[in-house]
Amino acid sequence: MNYKSTRNNDVTVSASVAISRGISEDGGLFVPETMPWLSYTDLQILTDSDYVARANDILSRFLGDFTPGEVLDCVSRAYTREKFETESIAPLYELNPGVYLLELWHGPTCAFKDMALQLLPHLLSVSTKKANPGKTVVILVATSGDTGKAALEGFRDVPGTRILVFYPEQGVSPMQKMQMLTQEGENVFVSAIHGNFDDAQAGVKAVFTDAAVKEKLAAHNMVFSSANSINWGRLVPQIVYYVSSYCDLIKNNRISAGEHINIVVPTGNFGNILAAYYAKKMGIPINKLICASNANNVLTEFLQTGIYDRNRPFYTTISPSMDILISSNLERLLYDLSACDDGRVRDYMDSLSKTGRYEVDDSIKKSIAEHFWAGYCDDAGTRATIKDVYERNACVSDPHTAVALNVYQQYREKSGDETKTIIASTASPYKFAGDVVNAIRGEQTTQTDQRVLVEELSKLMLSKPPKQIAALFQKPVRFQGVCDAEAMQDTIFAALDLA
Numbered sequence: 001m002n003y004k005s006t007r008n009n010d011v012t013v014s015a016s017v018a019i020s021r022g023i024s025e026d027g028g029l030f031v032p033e034t035m036p037w038l039s040y041t042d043l044q045i046l047t048d049s050d051y052v053a054r055a056n057d058i059l060s061r062f063l064g065d066f067t068p069g070e071v072l073d074c075v076s077r078a079y080t081r082e083k084f085e086t087e088s089i090a091p092l093y094e095l096n097p098g099v100y101l102l103e104l105w106h107g108p109t110c111a112f113k114d115m116a117l118q119l120l121p122h123l124l125s126v127s128t129k130k131a132n133p134g135k136t137v138v139i140l141v142a143t144s145g146d147t148g149k150a151a152l153e154g155f156r157d158v159p160g161t162r163i164l165v166f167y168p169e170q171g172v173s174p175m176q177k178m179q180m181l182t183q184e185g186e187n188v189f190v191s192a193i194h195g196n197f198d199d200a201q202a203g204v205k206a207v208f209t210d211a212a213v214k215e216k217l218a219a220h221n222m223v224f225s226s227a228n229s230i231n232w233g234r235l236v237p238q239i240v241y242y243v244s245s246y247c248d249l250i251k252n253n254r255i256s257a258g259e260h261i262n263i264v265v266p267t268g269n270f271g272n273i274l275a276a277y278y279a280k281k282m283g284i285p286i287n288k289l290i291c292a293s294n295a296n297n298v299l300t301e302f303l304q305t306g307i308y309d310r311n312r313p314f315y316t317t318i319s320p321s322m323d324i325l326i327s328s329n330l331e332r333l334l335y336d337l338s339a340c341d342d343g344r345v346r347d348y349m350d351s352l353s354k355t356g357r358y359e360v361d362d363s364i365k366k367s368i369a370e371h372f373w374a375g376y377c378d379d380a381g382t383r384a385t386i387k388d389v390y391e392r393n394a395c396v397s398d399p400h401t402a403v404a405l406n407v408y409q410q411y412r413e414k415s416g417d418e419t420k421t422i423i424a425s426t427a428s429p430y431k432f433a434g435d436v437v438n439a440i441r442g443e444q445t446t447q448t449d450q451r452v453l454v455e456e457l458s459k460l461m462l463s464k465p466p467k468q469i470a471a472l473f474q475k476p477v478r479f480q481g482v483c484d485a486e487a488m489q490d491t492i493f494a495a496l497d498l499a
Helices: 015-021 040-047 051-062 068-078 120-131 146-155 174-181 197-208 211-219 232-251 271-281 298-305 330-337 342-355 362-371 379-393 399-415 429-441 450-461 467-474 485-495
Strands: 002-005 008-014 030-032 092-096 099-103 136-142 161-168 188-194 222-226 261-266 286-293 307-309 357-359 372-376 421-425 482-484
Touching: 002 015, 008 015, 015 120, 015 222, 015 232, 030 232, 030 330, 040 051, 040 232, 051 068, 051 232, 068 120, 092 232, 092 379, 092 421, 099 232, 120 136, 120 146, 120 161, 120 222, 120 232, 136 146, 136 197, 146 161, 146 174, 146 188, 161 174, 161 197, 161 485, 174 429, 174 450, 174 467, 188 197, 188 485, 197 222, 197 485, 211 222, 232 261, 232 271, 232 421, 261 271, 261 399, 271 286, 271 330, 286 298, 286 399, 298 307, 298 372, 330 342, 330 362, 342 357, 362 372, 372 399, 379 399, 379 429, 399 421, 399 429, 429 450, 450 467, 482 485
Parallel strands: 099 421, 136 161, 136 222, 161 188, 188 482, 261 286, 261 421, 286 372
Antiparallel strands: 002 008, 002 030, 092 099, 307 357
């Protein structure tokens, strides 16, 4: 299994090179040359397996230059009971008959990013030994909230790595910010930026593709890589939990093998729902992929019209991990739906860079309509959904999962489709305690003390907060820096002692 660049079909690299580089030198994203197929027999075997065995099987199909022992070692280190509080790693919770929450937040940072970022450091360590032996890998991350903490925790004190995380100063929840600013580890660095997530992401991409910057790092025996979902090593583990959830439905006699399901995903950067699309391409019988956006509904408009236009107001919402107007992983979908036409992808991305918009052709629009349905939900709808689900189901959802629940209800009402459905639940409510408490109580509290808000949510949920959330209040703040987006390069050099 080799990998191509979405912007240049002449580029062919191994899995280890794709993972260690993170992004192609031409600015494109790495995608597999072919998509592995899961047969009926494969599904039977996976259904009878645990999560580690499922991950080992699926990842082995994509990591062509990893030995079987290397893949198994990586997944065995990542998915342990010491790191995940549930034995099944990604459990399914039946919300209503035929509607299931895929709980992806039982890892060390209480967000779905742990599902990939507990594995990526191990994949990257193996890849670096193959592709860049002896180099220090500098992980550069832009985050809208959850990726930053999950990456910091995953790469904390991993030998041969440094990790630098940039987040929008006013664009993450108080708990997300606290998690990052108190991060432990000798190889970690965190900085806020003046601007939004798109500014941080653009800054990271600019540094990644700057030849002079790469030369400077090389002179100090360093090389860049990424922990964002632009890195294939971050995206491929996400395919696993969609395959695994389908197997769990079979195993629990909720569906029969071969029965179609729908999947609903709250998403901003398009990586999480793209992983579900790849699971479908591998043979998982998925009817509709339902894309749920918040008020920053650029993806909703694109999937409905084929027009991508980031020239619109940017909203800071109570679902901050989705506050994104430039969805990087959409490039991978465009490449696939255009029959791997790198020229068309380059044109779309060039237009996006120069004008902030592009429109795909009719063939791609038709394919999008076949696979996807899209809707969005503003903050008022998100709060109402949190309250309604709590009162009807005694279930507390975080604001991102609530967006997905709201959009799924829109889909049901408009389509009448009662196909059994998995909804990706992407974060613990405790990470957004203030907004969740306010929503359930139907009032806006002036309380800002996160410890008090966590305690109030604990009473509403009749449960103790995760130990990693409770422990935050005892940790000292380590990082207080903030920079302009234009100054990210200088900040990176200073953090690496290269200034």
